[in-house]
Amino acid sequence: MVSLSIHTICNKNNHTMVLNCTLIDDVLERYYLSPFYAIEFCIGFPGNLLVVLGYIFCLPVWHSCNIYLFNLAVSDLIFLCTLPRLSYLYANEQVETNPYACIINRYVLHVNLYSSILFMVWVCMDRFLLIKHPMKNHYLLRPRAALLVAGLSWLAVNVEVAPMIALMVQDLQSGNWSLCKDFASLKGEVNPFGYSLALTLTGYILPMVAMCGFSYQIAHLLHVHERALQHRATSYKKTLRVVASAAAMFLVLYTPYHVLRNVTIAIWQPWAGVKLCTGMYVQGLYILTRPLAFMHSVINPVFYFLMGDKFRQLLFAKLRKLLRKTERPRQPA
Template sequence: MVDMVNMPYALVFGSVTVLGLPLNAVSLWILLRRHSLKSPSAVFMVNLAISDLLLVISLPMRVYFYATGTWPLSATACVWIMILFHNNIRSSSIFITTICVDRLLAVVYPLRSRHLRTSSNASKAAALVWLLVVVVSIPESVDLTRFLRGNNESTCFEFNRPQRSGMAYFQPVLVFTMLVVNIVCTALVSWTLRTHLSDSARVSNKVNVMLIFVMNLVMFTVFFFPVSLVVLFDSWRPASTPLICLASVNCCLDPLLYYFSLDGFWARKEDVDTTLARVRVSDNNRWGQ
């Protein structure tokens, strides 16, 4: 039976699935095929694309639930689909912030940060992010399962927990912290591009650089932060489903971040490597190294 009340939610999640799956799959293919994992930005973007794909593959069951008003799977399946959504917000906020910090170092401290901005360090950081996400998921999944137990499974995605656990505050604090870091990075890069500090990198397209930081701030203020605050304010709970719908749209916009962040996103990996090599030679000649 079609649930007309919740049909708009089903349409939003369905649209995100239809757009997000091919966009992120193609982006991941391009990142791996043409950029490999030779730069820290590429490493973080690959992990961001994986995070978005994990979210997208969980959305069809949300479409079914909101279209029919019934939940055909177990309570455990419901919990893990909710966990995938929460983990996307957490991992995406961290990976977007690491991309932001990487761009900051590349623009403001291009020479002094070379030993830090390596694909090896980026891979280690990405592994730590996923480890953090998994560790946080364990007590959260236990908490969600405890409150779902004894309830009708058709209440999946719509139940209200009678009390907040300590884990409820982790996501808002994390997202707020990442937002502050993004604001600071945006301010520093904007100031550097305006004042042309002698130690800063020569940036050929300042509009693209600033667009990356603006997109990051939009991601946080529109998609990540509002939905993270729902658990803290009881008056916001009626708006939780619309905010979740809104937050899921972030996975459709991340491919734009890849396009503007990586020079020659569509170029072959060999061409990108040649360009980077020329830039390094130019910088070395410029700074006498």
């Protein structure tokens, strides 16, 4: 009887432990993802909206760098519009039941993830070419070339994300179109682990290497021309700091997300043989990295003011002009 009681207690304890570890996702989604996404929207949406409107109404002449930054701001703005619904669903412990909303949300999320770093690569390339060709006589420094590069970038990112759409449709079909899952939990004919690794390589690692390469080249040019261009060394150093900061931002925000996304997908494969609670703990760590990866949408507006050619001065001048117009009717006759 004693041994039977002990065995019963152990079984109950194991069952309780399993129940507790399976609740990790629900707790993190409600008390971590929901407020984090709400904060990102409240801070990032006004900043990116201000930049988009500023570029449209305040910038009379667009250079190649402005075109890349504008596309980056538009991508961030569209993504941020999806966060309120996600925050609401997580806060109320609800799941997305509309399959169209599910697919569009995940599509926008991942297109923004990889278009942002790609457009920042072109910004870094533009700054490098501008230092190497101060007279702006390089083909890629022309606005038409920048429009072509931006269009091809959107096409490339959509091609990268297209297999995910097929994987999501297959997963929704298997769940009777009623359960919207995160990328790391999808199952279908497309191999999710192999696809995630390929997406990490093409969408993150290669652009990250390119950003670091442009940072190195700018530093090299700065070192070579430091004596000959002493009067412009300060502006060159500012460009180097901005480009290096952009590379560091994506390295810090994207690396944990991609590492844990691939690990999470791997542990749920049949060949992994990982225990349920171990997998749930790893998945919990992956959830922690998700809003951090999209923090770039909040930070990016800082680079618009640092890199844009006279954009800050033009924007502030426009805002002061609008404020003066609103104050005039209030003055007594």
